[in-house]
Amino acid sequence: MGETHRRTRIPAVTHASLIASLGWPLALMLALWPARTRRLAQGLAPLAPLPALWVAAVLSGDAVLELPSVLLGTRLGLDATGRLFLLFTALTWLAAGLYARAYLAHEARRSVFWAFSLATQAGNLGVCLAQDLASFYSFYALMTFAAYGLVVHTRSAEAWRAGRIYLVMAVLGELTLVAGLMMTAYAAGGTQVADIQVSTPSPLAVGLVTAGLGVKVGLPLLHLWLPLAHPVAPVPASAVLSGVMLKAGLLGWLRFLPLGYAAYPEIGATLLLLGLIAMFYGVAVGLAQSDLKVVLAYSSVSQMGFMTLGVGAGLNAPGLWPVLLPAVGLYALHHALAKSALFLGAGVALKVGGRAWVLAGLALPALALAGVPFTGGWLAKSALKAGLIALPAPWADLLGVALPLAALGTTLLMSRLLWLAHRLPAQEAAQALTPPWLAWTAAGSLLPWGFMPAWPWPMDWTGFTLAAGPVFLGLVLAFLAWRWPLAAPAIPPGDLVVPVERLLQALVRARLRLNRRAAQGR
Amino acid sequence: MTEAWLEPAAWLIILPLAWASVAFLAGPGRGARLAILALVAQLGLALELAADLTQRGARMHAVGGWGAPLGIDLMADGLSAVMLLLTQAVALPIAVYAQAYFAETHHRHAATWFWPLAGFLLAAMNALFLSADLFNLYVTLELLGLAAVGLVAVGGGTAQITAALRYLLVSLLASGGYLLGVALLYGAYGTVSMTTLAPLAVGQTPLAVWIAAGLMLVGLLAKTALLPFHFWLPPAHGGAPAPVSALLSALVVKASFYLVLRLALGPFAMMTGTAAGLIGVLGASAILWGAWQALRAQRLKQLVAWSTVAQLGYLFLIFPLLAADGLALQAGALQVVAHGLAKAALFAAAGVLMRATGRDTVEGLAGVAGRVPLTLFAFGLAGVSIMGLPPSAGFLAKWLLIDAALKQGQWGWIVVIIVGSLLAAGYIFRVLRQAFLLAPEDSHFQPVPRRLEWVAFVLAAASVLLGLRGAELVALLGVGS
């Protein structure tokens, strides 16, 4: 994961830069408050992730900031996965920030958006740096609650509804996470990540941590908030939401599950199953959507399924974890970059309409997502497949069949996306938006190459055909669907949440009626 | 006997008789000042007597020098010292209170005869606490009874006179019974001196002596207004002017209780032993009935009078618990002192409240807290002692009572004590709550002399602070009994 010798070693500098990476966004947020410094803060806001970028890129591997008296003994530092996650998180936030400056040029409540986005950004970056569960949970909570501000920014009816569901599920997730972390910390006898990595907490603890973070990752049945929240948020926010914030949940798994140390076959199996379901479920419902951003949201659900597979495999067979970890990391990087590019592109498309150059720009990350050879996606998928193949009996061949099918599904979904983008009417010019988007798309497709676990050369042709075949087949099917459009059933975004919501509302109304009667009765 | 001159016991009786007579001669103005000065001296004498006793133990003073069976003895032991201290300690502030209370014009008439009557009352009490001769006790009881009736009638209204008459009749009946008892005892044993009687009345006693004991105890219970005979107390104590009610409730009823206790510890130990259960039950029902009536009383002084009936019930709870360890006796003594001080404070405060609001009903007190805060604070403090909440002396009494009941395994009394103090909280806070309400617009409050408020506060504070220092009192009680 890149060499460390030329990094700077002076402790004072490392401490200062670690603190700056988190302090700078928060300082900017506070600077938004007084009227005098508001204009300056808004100007600087897009550059908030720079210190974090500096830390990710430049700081030495063993940089650590020990604060024993803070919270339950805080330890901020960089390890391999942390650096990777910090890198693509900071980059995505940077791109979204630049894009947002143009996007919000004439938005009245700009400072409110920037305040919430800076808070979320601080939380997100903090999550990557946290080396102990208390500070991890602090930043995780900051990110979650601040993101609510982004989700409800447009103040529309759907935004409030999405925000409400998001908050309810987020709180449930967090509390379950805390309970899980309690049990894990009890088993590990300490709150540091290092202790937890080598501990064997009870299956219940692992289950709770998985479920708690599963809400953020969007495991099936826990994903209900995702397709509602991402579309209603402003474009740069949804880019970040889908791109990096989901990865915070994943990072939580990597930190607080004893991956590569203890085997939890049942939980591993369920995760693998859930991953599979997510992959196909996301595609199926996504195809039935007509809104561009909802499709992208469902594509995120499906793509997160891939990473869940990786973690599930890790739990199932700890021996494979050294191979799987870089693969999952790479996949996370690729998905973050591709998905955020797609979202930013969708933003441009919504403004400019389905022009050819926009479709082309969108096609690049779409193909990467589908895993076309020589794209980031392909690298990530092949790395992941290499790990998954080594799984014990039932899973290996099941995945062997499932992964190509999934690639096919994604291709179909991406074509659906492009077709929808193509039909968009042109509304207004959006010159300011395109440069940051295009630059980001280009960077996004090149960066995974930098983190390739193993150089795929010399290519074994069987792997190549396995990767290219499904994509080709997908394009053919898309072409056929385009020619004879068949009526797809209209599933409302958020699918299962609608019945659950109706049930809850009925319950609350009953309670209030009971209350009123009790009040009159007294 | 060289320091016979300084014999505190003798002077404690002579002095009040003297200033009562001089007050009769001198009239209310100078009479009041003389009374207060004399009471200060009496308090000093009582303190000196108490100190003397703790060093040298109980002491006899044979009047006329003839000694027990023939002459009359004045005996001063721990119990009588405590009662003397209480009497002087309550009388002095109440005298100061009365001087200001009667200074008003429309009380002119009552003031002329208040001081001699009060003087004789206090003299009678001191004589009663010191006397060790049953017939002499009869005379002091009569002196006390008539003085109390006189004080009740000082108010002059029809209600007061009816109450005085009823009180007089009950008192005379009771004294009559007591006298017959003394006559039977004299007939049986040939002497009325308690010290000589005590050894005789032990063992196989004739039926006449049992009847005598019964008559005397019932007579004294009637004078202490225990439950079946309580009906005269509320109108008498409720109707009288504030300083009079204070003296009556705090001291007079305690004198006959003291006598019952003295007889129960002395000659009639066996008789009271058998009747202890009945007396206890009567006490318990007095607690509940008195408190229940107090909760329903409309007029403020009726409420406080009914509270006396209830609190006296506590005093009679100690009889079934009297045992060697003396816990019940200590509880009784502390309850007497605590109730004496607190009840005097309550009546003093009630007097101020009624004068401030111009009305005597509890409802009429709305909003008075703003006008006379010190009196409300005094009422509250005295209420704390009546309720038996810490840190008051009343609480120590309840603590010892419960402790004694626990040690003897008689659980029933504890329930009564607890319920009693909760009911007491009920009627005390009923008044406080009323006072804390916002004053209705039309209410106007007369100014009240500050001295009245300060007397109420001093008495209440004494009752509470005694709660922090009960050791001396208990030590004094232990002398000679």
Add this chain to the structure above:
Amino acid sequence: MTVNEMLPLAVIASSLLPGMVIFALPEARVGLRSVLNLLGAMSKLVFVILLLEGVARGEVYGFRHTVLPGLDLVFKADALALLFVTLSTVLWLFTTIYAIGYLEGSPHRSRFFGFFSLCVTATVGLAMAGNLFTFFVFYELLTLSTFPLVVHRGTPQAMRGGTVYLAYTLAGGALLLTGIVWLHGLMGQVDFVHGGSVAALGPQATAQIKVVFLLLIAGVGVKAALVPLHGWLPQAMVAPAPVSALLHAVAVVKAGAFGIVRIVYEVYGVEYAQSLGLLKPLAIAAAVTIVWGSLRALTQDDLKKRLAYSTVSQVSYIALGVALFGPVGTIGGLAHLVHQGIMKITLFFAAGNYAETLGVHKVSELDGAGRRMPLTSAAFTIAAFGMIGVAPTAGYVSKWYLGEGALAAGMDWVVAVLWTSSLLNAAYFLPILYRLWFRPPPAAWPAEHIPARGWRETGWLLLAPPLITAAAVLVTGLFAEAGWSPLAWAKLIAAREYLQ
């Protein structure tokens, strides 16, 4: 009278004497009264700091005064006492400042501040009590000094609230008295001793000891608002804001919880209580209260009533911490005693500000209050997140230790209780935050008494306390493991408690 004996008395006198003087002050002397109040608060703080520093060094502070032969009034300023004394002293200082601002121009202030000082005297006395008798004396003194504060407004509802408050607390006092005298009968003077002294009574008295435990806990449970006995707390919300802030969030309610701590640790001894199987029912009662309080809070529209029910639930965390046999649970319980105090007082200050400045009493009227009063709402938000137990706040730390304690004591179901109650906390606090920050303000506030002058949204006397206590919530949360934090002090207590 050595210095070690003088100091505890000085702490008590430093609020008793000003209180007495204030009682006698005529109503108009506002300046002098405020000076006296603040002087009392400051001097008490100084004495407490001296005590803290001394006890940390291992000094022993105590004072004994015989009331009756075999019955002493004992003061003992040990580590456990100082935890509660420091909390009430610090919060009394802020609440006094707040009350001076809050009661500007209202009648009967001499009476109010007099009883206010008496109440703190009772709380401090109760904390430093060295035996059950002294504890009971100040326990009842607390009831008496809080009643006039609850009924301060003099309105009929205030009276009803006061009566209910009295009925509960006096009944509780009666139970406690019976228990104490019973124990006194069994084993003479009951002094607070590390590891408890009841075990010495031997096996034949266990039946009685269990009944006495029930009586003691029920008596103290009234003030700690354990479920069946909590009815008075929501009713007592008729009191003015500073009263609800100090009394029903800190002094009175904590006195009950503190009583439970004293009884379990220093009368019965936690091992002995555990061996008698007394801790499990206490844990269950606390758990039921936690969930029940939160459930009731959900449907309350009156802001202070909702906070009251939340107090009912939060205080039982302390009882839960006590019932979790083992040092970690104790640390959690004791830390929560301080943390909950700071958080809850901030909420009440904020609620008082809304009522005093905008005339807002109901949750439904809180729309857009965040825009009109951003600083107060920020304080409210921090404290609300603390109550839910979100990470960097003090609430998270104490819930964390409670969870760990539960696991250490093998009572895993307690973690589920913590999960449910945190969820319910979120369920009744987040809607308030939603209304504060995300809803548009109404055309006109119900009764806007104090106009906003720039960033000073209300009187600075009303604004400063909530901000300081909100900052304290963050600081005690963030720097929980620091040497001087309440958590560290709780660890010191637990160490001493379990060492002996």
Add this chain to the structure above:
Amino acid sequence: MSTGLLYALSGVGLFMLGAVGVIVLAHLMRKVLAFNVMGSGAFLVLVGLAQRTGQPDPVPQAMVLTGIVVAVAATALALGLARALHARTGGVTLTQGEDGD
């Protein structure tokens, strides 16, 4: 059955008669008279029992003298109160305050 004992027994009878009279009779005047009868009964018992053994005993006689004076004082007081009550209410009984509690 010495004469003294006879006097004592008759004294008991008088006492009971007087005591019941005070309780039962309504008219105040009758009550006072009954009180005096009761007093005399008690004095008779006191002296009679002392006489049982032959020659008279001066101590009870002195006591009786004192008792008589006290009875006089009490009677005068009762009559004075009764007159005052009569002057104010015109009634000669304690009727209006009869409810007892």
Add this chain to the structure above:
Amino acid sequence: MNRFTRGLAVAVGVALAATLVAALLELPAAAVYLPGAVAQHLAQSGVEHPVTAVLLNFRGWDTLLEVAVLLLALLTLLTLRGSEAPVAEVEAEPLLQGLARKALPLIILMAGYLFWAGAYRPGGAFQAGAVLAAGAVLLHLAGLLPAWAVPGRLLRLGLILGFLVFLAVAAGLLGQGALLQYPPALAGNLILLIEAGLTLSLGLVLAGLFLFVTGRQA
């Protein structure tokens, strides 16, 4: 007093009387025999008549308090009198007045004798006072002596003098070692002094009991 309590009182009275009679019938002889002691100390008591000795010496303390009781009764009547009640003038009865004028000196003489005889045979201050009071009442009924209004200073002195003398003597004798401890030599004279004061005051007091009350109330 409803019928039930009336019946109850009678029943209890009768039952009590019966038990008392039974008790008295088998009452054993008294353990202590006081007359012997009285006789033995009679010499130092200062008077020959044992009853007076007991009354004024052995149990003099009772007598002192007893006078106070009388004073107390008077005081209470004074409070009831009300200072403003008018004094009613009494219509003259010529026949009765004549008889009264003749009887007065005899009454005073009789009182003097009774006072003096007290020391040797039954008599003494109380009997003499009673006779004097009777004389005063007779004069009032005859219309020669009006009812008394609020007592003036002199009358008050008269009323209280006897008691004060007795008190002063009692206190004075403290020097001898105890209250009322007459030195045997002076006992007789002191008792005489006390008796004299008492006769005067008791006469006035007993008269007052009647005369303060008789005036027609306003």
